[in-house]
Amino acid sequence: MSLYRNVIWFLKGIHEYTRNGFEAASKNFEARDLDISVVGRSFMITGANSGIGKETAMAVAKKGGTVHMVCRNRERAEEARADIVRESGNTEVYVHVLDLSETGKVGEFAEAFRSQQRSLNVLINNAGCMVNKRDVNAMGLEMNFATNTLGMYILTEGLVPLLQNSRDPRVITVSSGGMLVQKLRADDLQSEQGGFDGTMVYAQNKRQQVELTGHWAKLHPAIHFSAMHPGWADTPAVSTSMPQFRQMMGDRLRSAEQGADTVVWLALSRVASKTASGTFFQDREAVPAHLPLAWTGSSAEEVQRFVDQLETLARATSSQTPHQETGDATCPRQTMTAATPAVQS
């Protein structure tokens, strides 16, 4: 089955995920979808210093939105912020330092952000990694899982109360078409069984993100949730984690800007928020989250068992972390006023 899934997926990828695939799909894009101003709306983008995240932050800034860049390295983040401010002319761009693999700090960060900001209209879970040699964080959690799944789970859960009190709230998660080869596995979240294959662990995490998107859509109907595949884009993640793939694909890879196109569309356009919540997108279109005959679907019970484990880990990881300040140095605090809707916690 896994050979079948991999072959079908790769053939699909060569046809759809490349630069040519983007150019073909983009013939159906409506330019007016993005002919919009988002002044007054705020956007949090994780991993916004590089690749798809930076291109998304740039596009949002150019449309007048307030951008909260959540990055793990201050220097790289400030450098990217300077580029975004220079090119967009928008100074409402703020850097927050957070390493999503440090799962104990993520809940604290969300709580501090919630107490300091009046609203958050759009959360873009973009940060991601493919660590090819098994490694663990300070809590003993496998690094890809800690970053791609648990960190983004804790961040999203922590920001739901703020999103719910904001206008037209959206959560967009940058998953990957690689998840099509995986069925959700709730029995080995730490990848301890069998040999460790970073590519497959990453693909499993990306499946987990898609299942979470569907779960959250049912749980929080006031928020629009979506997951998406950016295609195969030439970014530092690809050159670092998949150098042979990058070499093989050469200039058939999309640009980072092309990879970011659907994230930007989901974040900004009015039409995107009219689509069904919980959907998986590629090139501005809702697409199936499963390959035909691949048997990758999960029952509601399997998804719930997975979410229950995340919740248990999220609680354990937060209780093990000593309280510390979040690394937010440049964003002004917004004090609550009578006109501000109360933030539930």
Ligand SMILES: NC(=O)c1ccc[n+]([C@@H]2O[C@H](COP(=O)([O-])OP(=O)(O)OC[C@H]3O[C@@H](n4cnc5c(N)ncnc54)[C@H](OP(=O)(O)O)[C@@H]3O)[C@@H](O)[C@H]2O)c1
């Ligand atoms: N490029 C593709 O072909 C492709 C295909 C499918 C899905 N994706 C997904 O697209 C998203 C963006 O990746 P990209 O291709 O644009 O690569 P990228 O340029 O390397 O961006 C990845 C971003 O995630 C950040 N990040 C990684 N681990 C983090 C952590 N523990 N805490 C906080 N931030 C962290 C990176 O920070 P540093 O700069 O500090 O490392 C960087 O800002 C990822 O979720 C990736 O899985 C990409």
